[in-house]
Amino acid sequence: MKKIAVLSIALLCLFSCKEKQSKTNTESIASEEKTDSKTYAELSIAQGGEWKDGPRGHKEYSAGTSFKNINSLQVPKEHTDHSWFLRYEGPGWENSQIGYRLYLDWRNAIDIYGKKVDSLVLPYVGQDGFDSYHEPADWGQDILKAGKSMGIGGYGRIVADTVVHFQSVKSTFAKVENLKESSSVNIEYKGWASGEDSTDLTTKLTIYPEDRFTKAELTPSKEVTGICTGIVIAKDIPLVKKDGAKWAYIATYGKQTLASPPDNLGMALFYKLDEVAEQKQGIDDHLVIFKPSSKTLTYYFLGAWEQEINGIKTEENFIADLNKKLESLEKTNSIN
Known part of the structure; x- marks a missing residue:
């Protein structure tokens, strides 16, 4: 690499x-440096x-x-x-x-x-x-200020027009996994209290060697209304939305980073139309609200920063990239 x-x-x-760090920490860093993994x-x-x-x-x-x-x-x-x-x-x-x-x-x-x-x-x-x-x-x-939002592709539950995060959870267990062709973060939330419900939620966030997206998979233990994801609302940055036959995306593009001065960042979220009850603007997020389900809900999210090597530097090119990904999802049900 x-x-x-x-x-x-x-x-x-x-x-x-x-040099004064613990031997365990030093060995951990050294072993990671030697890997040739792409994720x-x-x-x-x-x-x-x-x-x-x-x-x-x-x-x-x-x-x-x-x-x-x-x-x-x-x-x-x-x-x-x-x-x-x-x-x-x-x-x-x-x-x-x-x-x-x-x-x-x-x-x-x-x-x-x-x-x-x-x-x-x-x-x-x-x-x-x-x-x-x-x-x-x-x-x-x-480069992102999440504030009170879910950031990019985070998840919560909308109750009375307010996103309930994870203020009340009996236990949270997290695990990371590094495979040859992907890396993932797996989290199990037990007893997540929101509204009048208590739910278990299992999530998997996976990144692949190529491209900027993360695949998100959420599996609730029971059907509840209002499980949601979204993109943080940035001041004066409009929302772009496009529907396909089976998939859709919402996106924002503009000077919405923590860099000084702020520079261009594109953010997008792809979702299955038949899994989603509503897309609307919330208090802090452009929301995608899922239908009640105990099956795995799948979506993709990504960021594209203009300062990355060979990065996307215009809104026109960003939207063209999103449209290409939407086309792939329509044909194969997958970006990767």
């Missing part, structure tokens, strides 16, 4: 600054600390900046947003073009890592223990 010189320099600097998913926890009362009234994990990559995790009940237990706050997945992460807490939103390089970078993101990945770096940066 092609390595960008500036990234190599940055990584050498990173290793020299991290990657990871989950990383802080080491050597303890849960203490934090200034915002909830527990925080007090630790150094030593992290350990793990394959699976039963999320501690103490964990919530900004508790400093999970490196960059949840699992991440990537290929050569783009990276994503999911906030593995009540927010449950999906964020985008824009990449300026074509190598795998997640093993090095957030290793300082802070959120410096919001700032520009040689590899790229976090």
